[in-house]
Amino acid sequence: MSRHAFRAMGTDVELLLDAEGAEAQAALRAAEAELRRLEALLSRFLPDSELSRLNRLGELAPGPDLLAVAEAALAARELTAGRFDPTVHDAVVAAGYDRTFELVAARGAPTPAVAARCGGGVEVDAASGTIRLDPGVRLDLGGIAKGYAVDRALRILAQHAPALVDAGGDIALTGKPWPVGVETADGTITLELAEGALATSGRDRRRWRAPEGERHHLIDPATGLPSEGDLLRVTAVAGTAAEAEVLAKALFLAGDADRAAAEADELGVPAVLVTRAGHTALAGGLA
């Protein structure tokens, strides 16, 4: 087993490849390069990224990756009836997450939270390869871009051997049964899957000091403010890491654990739900 760990996309990344030797090492380096390439395109914290240019200009003819991620994000907005929304950029910034998380965590939020409008117009014209934003609309692809990058890196590794990519909890794997830990209220359970992905959305990690006590980064597009439901975190299983990210976030924003569990059951999405009160529930066929 070859392991390769590094830091990218504001988090710890680990690549596992069930092979040894120079070819395996080259594949791991290629997967790392792909993750870094996509970070350079899709990060809202890098002023020269395609995403930052789009947010500044309001219209851009980007490369295929930003086009694909924007298209997937809009499809996710449609599918989740607006619960997942890439136009939360201004609301995330208003909540205090206006720079990399390390800097936000160190500084905290100096002012009370202010709601910002979400749900603005975004047009992806696949024929001309152009993305247009309505005036005042900016995109934050943080809820899907990391999953997309993880899926792309896995595709590179999968050409060589069974592989697993873990970028700060967004995990995609293939080739053989992989045991993956999921944090519960009082420990960890292990799920095994041979193909697919898991992602966790929660308010327990990206949080920072604020005048009202504490604030987190998961914006409810309905209010334009950090979500105030009774869930602490949600882990969802799906075919790809991008899908798992979207589903975990959409279930987290369901408002309460009972509703999230009912939706996971209805949609057949295997999910682990942990409440702020310290309860763990399995849903979507997990038992």
Added chain:
Amino acid sequence: MTSHVARLYALAASILALFLAWIGIDAAPWQTEQPPAAAAAPADPAAAALAAYERRLRRDARLVRRVLAQRERQQSIPAPPAVRIVTAAPAATTRSS
């Protein structure tokens, strides 16, 4: 003077009589009171059956729309991969990202 006062009394008495008559007619004591449901119900049994049929159709349409919307949501989410809970040590652990 006396006849003037008498005329005033007569005028007041006739106005009072007019008001009393008005109140009496407005109360319509000759109409029997009916419960609202009975008043709203159509007298024709065929019309009543038609109204019930329309209510059933509307309820069925709502049910069909709800089932179709649910199916559409389920079909737009790809089937999840097979997953099971095991006791093995994890190769990686997912956490809030």
